[in-house]
Amino acid sequence: MPQIETVRGQVEVTELGPTLMHEHIFIMQPEALQNWGHAFGPCYWNERERIDDAIAKLTRLREAGIQTIVDPTVPGLGRFIPRIQTLNRAVDLNIIVATGVYAFLELPNFLANRGVDAIAELFVREIRDGIDDTGVKAAFLKCAVEKHGIIGDVPRILAAIAAASNETETPIMVHTNATKRTGLDALEALTEDGVDPSRVVIAHAGDSNDLGYLRTIADTGASLGCDRFGIDHFNPMAERIKTLLALLAEGYGDRIHLSHDASCFYDFMVGDPVFANENPDYLLISKHVVPALLEAGASHEHIAQMMIENPQRFFAGATTPAPEPVHAPAPIDDTVSTNV
Template sequence: METVAGGIPVDQLGVTLMHEHVFVLSTEIQKNNPQLWDEEKQIDNAVAKLTAAAERGVRTIVDLTVLGQGRYLPRIKKVAARVPLNIVVATGVYTYNDEPMYFAFRGPGRVFEGPDPMTELFVRDITEGIGDTGVRAAVLKVATETEDLPEGVERVLRATAQAHRETGAPIQTHSNALVRNGLLQQKVFAEEGVDLTRVVIGHSGDTDDIGYLRELLEAGSYLGMDRFGMEFIASLEQRVETVAELVRLGYTDQLVLSHDCPCFLDYLTEEQRELVAPSWDYTHIHNDVLPALNKAGVDNERIHTMLVDNPRRIFSGNAPY
């Protein structure tokens, strides 16, 4: 099992937050405007926030920051060296519309026809390492946001599926549950021959449409109930009741919990973030969500399944096929 600090046995993942971020940045803006943030200050801030999570029992976070979100491994390595938990990193492209221009003219159906360089890049990140950092990605991340499927996004989905089959690395997604587009993700993955039991459909907890969620689950995928703290989309009470209902229906083995939380996000100022999401940090699940789940009838054994056993299964036995 690959982490920023090196390989570990998968059973050492422990309590795992499956969909988080450390830094989400608009890299081109930041690089050309260094006055906009203090990198060393934000590294210190990240260390403090992750250490607080570790003190509550978190042993691993999965950082799903990829191309399009400002992924930069040398910075993450600095953080990882100072925190008492594992950081697992991802490869992929995050886009809601078009693929990055770097890929626009090369690959299947493009001006310069050939193998998709996106797939090749993802495979390299997983098998050889990201850049010259020596850190290997352990998971693939992809996003869809709209009801339809823009051509560039479909290309990213298919490249992700192909890299998954070549490497065996699991797939985690950003979906928009409010428009039910996890089903669209599953459709494309199935067309590419992906075993849907090796996919986590992220942000599924944004909806309480149990019929939709059961359809995803019955196809075999895990669901990311992974935006606790983002109450501007769905309240804590709704999110907890949705998890509790799925547990009552027998789907505990297919649920994972997380926050989708960054230590630093340059899309908002700190004041704006505090205004819209005051509970959005890595300790929210342990401080607030787990007691609420207990009160809703979800016992600690099932919580252990969602936080420990399911992440371990997702990262176990991932062979190419």
Template sequence: MTNIETVRGPIPVEDIGITLPHEHIFTKNQELELSYPHPEWDEEATTQNAIDELNALSAKGINTIVDLTVPGLGRFIPRIQKVAAAVDINIVVATGFYTFKDLPTFFQTTGPGRMVERDEPLEEYFIRDITVGIGDTGVKAAMIKVATDEFGITTDVERVMRSAAIAHLETGATITTHTHVAHYTGRDQQTFFRANGVALENVVIGHCGDSTDIAYLRELMDNGSTLGLDRFGMEQVLHDDLRVETLLELIDLGYAGQLTLSHDAGFFSINTPPSWRTRNAPNWNHANISDRILPKIRERGVSDETIHQIMVTNPARILAGRRSE
């Protein structure tokens, strides 16, 4: 039997249920906020809001969310443990590192060929997060997160991606990505991971729902990857009506087995704080798929069987990774 690590501990993959596989709870910058607290952050109130909203989400039928807040986005597991202890929903966390271009100074001075010569610390960190746990929390990561944006695979992003590939090959955990669809960076990710020994069936190419280029999306899936149509509600980038049309076309083309749906939303983000979201992206929340998107695609003829494939079967396969082999 394959188990999936959650914040509360391992559960059988069969119990994962309806899953949102690309979300956030809190996106922060601890170093910045220690000196310059964000005026919209209130530890007690914001944490309680997350608890209340996740319990409401559970009541709508969502069983699991994957919090892809990794270092670079303010991952702080003790806060997530507090939330997890008070909600019915399963919370899965990830390892990895989030940067579009450069790593912090520590990584410039430390590592192979650096002033402080040692083995690649990113490899050690990623593998330890998955096999031992994150810090002293005992919470184990279940996925590996990387990002390539408009800058492409820079020298430092390559370090992250190479370490992710090594961690995947060592642990079997699936790699999940951030992409910039205008620059087709999903192609670059696939080329890199294939060259580094990763079967593309074990890579989820994220943010593909930002694209309406069906040929590009089919190419990524024909190469083996699963797509993250994972920004529903981010209508300042692409309106949900267009995202739905892309989803429906891909289902009609026979790709339901390689699709996941999510929001990339959070209860607080220092990068897009609540007041900004209220003005610019009012539907960008964790309930959008339950409340708006699934009813729309049901009205358009998508069967419950297909929805189960996309919302349950595909995320379970992804979370199991190579550990299920």
């Protein structure tokens, strides 16, 4: 039985249970804290309070039936594994973590002068030996192709990600910009470097209601990240659900990942009134989206496929068959497409 690495060690892939495929816990830059910690009043970070808050939120998620979360917080977003290990001791939840780098244009200075092979080697080390000295191993690779496209250091990042994936047979999650359709650019670059599209998830594809774009991605065998339920700024909830139902009706249920892209804390929201009404909620899918899908005619099999089987296949990789393109002749008209 294939094993998957989590913060608490290896878990059989069949034991992952209901899984949210894209959730953060903390997004925060240590350098910001060291320089602007008190710039907006009393220090915004109290280690113990933030960990306790995360334990409470993740405990509620576990009680709602979620057994695993996949956390793509890599360097660039403030990954700090010892903090995750501390809170995971108090919550019975599988937390799967990533290697890679989150940069839209330029590599951070620390990596800027290193070659593709050296950067790939760092990623491979985090998959095979562990992240720094924590003993926690990464189970997937994460990178980004934002609105700017594949320019600046992004080609080098994609090349290093592809090399590490090919060497370790580890799946890849790419943050993309749905409006600019950069999921297609990401897939083209990765497949040119020898990556099997069925090992790739196009994160934030669900920000789009353009069924043409979504079908083009899914028809390669790649997965669609319908992973921002609750972030109405990018796509309102009702539209997300309508598009998801259309994809299910067309038979794409075997390549959809569900999640919220939530976090217990985001430092970039501190003191910024733009985010005053943000209330990230890890429970929206359990409490709102799944009931709405069932009510609209989706089956319990669809839900199990998206929340249990697809995560397992994404991580198990070559040991399970690649998804067959099973979509039926399109019964849905394209009025759903509003081209975000």
